[in-house]
Amino acid sequence: MIGPIEIGIGFLIMMGLMFLGLHVATTMFVTAIIGSALYLGMPAVNAVGNELWAANEDYVLLSIPLYILLGEILVRSGTTDKMYKSLADWLNFLPGGLLHTNIGASALFSAVSGSSVATAATISTVALPTFKTRKYDQRMVLGSIAAGASLGNLIPPGIAFLIYGAMTNTSAGRLYAAGIVPGALMTLLFMGTIIGMALYRPKLMGTKEAPAPLREKLGRLRHLLAPLVIFGVVMGCIYTGWATVTESAALGVVVALPIAWLYGQLSVRMMHEAFRATLRLTAMSLLILTMAFYLNFVLGLLGVTQSLAGVVQSLHVSAVQLLWVLAVFYLLLGIFFETLPMLVGTVPLVFPLTVAAGIDPVFFGVFMVLMCEISLISPPVGMTLYVIQGVRGEGTIKEVFQGTIPFFLTMIVMTAILIHFPEIALWLPRISFG
């Protein structure tokens, strides 16, 4: 067993290598090799081969490429702007009008798309022209898109939950169930933020348009069906226990094909583009994940779990205190890191700490994903912010930063709610899985 100081040094070496701009996968691999060469000897180093095979030959993880593929097909079915319009029909009456549509559309889109870059870029391209003539405060427009795009991982089926589940041996189905209520609450809080801003500073809001005739609204409603049907089928099968997470992902792919066909977008060329995007995102996540598995394996042999558990017990911290410390840690880390490296790079060390403090693994998964969402919109590195600015092509990035501030604060409030009322995450998995 190695002591906490060696563990800390190892963690710093890994972070240091990351900051030198090495590939994130390489930094984990190097850290794992150093650890096993120093303390365990050649057998542990040579175990890489078996770990590579064992980590990747996994039926549950097959859900990652399948969910990504499902998203890529749906994204290419050309429904985004129709979906946006239909959502606007029903959300426009709220104070803050069209801004709510940004939240709703981004949330729907990002729930099916595996890439937050793609979400932010697509929703910006759809939404920004509609705002041109309506005199909304630009910052609110940009902020609401960024906030919406960050929702994707919390609302199932997200990839982050699958990765967390694989790394910690936590059931992906339970994690998905746990994400629903906090995801919905987060969406409502964002909308509440917009309503609050609209009432407090009416000048920030633009002109509202007259509601469309009901007949037209109902006619457009069908465009919301595609994402809802997919969501219903995929999640329904998981919650009723009819299908495993991977099976329902496969079902989702099969249902997405006729939807793309109905919209006249299904073609061999489109499928090939979807395949390329799918494998690219899959491999991006899996190379890091594979190396993280090997690192986890080495950390297990080194007795890191017991060592860290000892630290937690000797400090006498409560679960709530530990979660707040972690929240601050992740807020700081989120300034520099994107979702995936942050999740995969810290879970091997942080998870044993939380287990020792008696925190439920399912709950911690939700907490972790929320931290990832915050990192997406925290300047100056939040990738989505730059993407939105890039699509916008005018003004400065500062306006995007300012726009996210109210939503960033809302996320902090959400973090507090989650830490102090863990039941909002744990309630649904308990009643659906016992």
Next chain:
Amino acid sequence: MPENLFSRALTRLVDTLVIIVGWWLVALSLLTCVEMVTRKVFSFSLQGIDEVGGYTLAVSAAIGYSYTLITRGHTRIDFMVGKLPFKARAVFNCLAMVTLAAMALFCISRAWVVLSESIEFQSRATTPLQTPMWIPQSIWFFGWIVFAVACVYLAGHSLLLLVKGKHEALNKAYGPQTLEEEIESEAGEVLEQVRQQNALKEAGAQS
């Protein structure tokens, strides 16, 4: 990548593999649905979809690695490196490629041991299918070989650029993607589609 026959051949090979894996994923999804229906309705189960699914992930990942490498998608934290003067940046970009190549080489040397032991001991999966392990492992190993070859090739090229002092070219080819490049590679055609729809709408509004 440098402009030459080898780069084109490599890109072509990787792209073809990606497309094959893609269609296989669709086929496997269909099979999974068939299996679910027969299991529910006829209480008859096609054995081994999950096992094949596991192999599929290993193979898709191994093949995806090279595609992601070629399209510069493997994740790096560019926060500090991006702020360095361009010569120092070139050194770090080269270092990232060389270490990645070293990792890939080490991985294939160990992956080969896994495969050769499966062949030597004629190992089979402990499942109803009793798959001889060398079959899925050979395809998986092939994916890793392609990845390692691509890594070594690109690392060599980046070293060459560094030695020749072509820092700008090195940063352009091996630095983290710029924002425009990243948007293009993750959402390029989708955005094109949306822009076309926007243009159509504007044309409709004017007429």
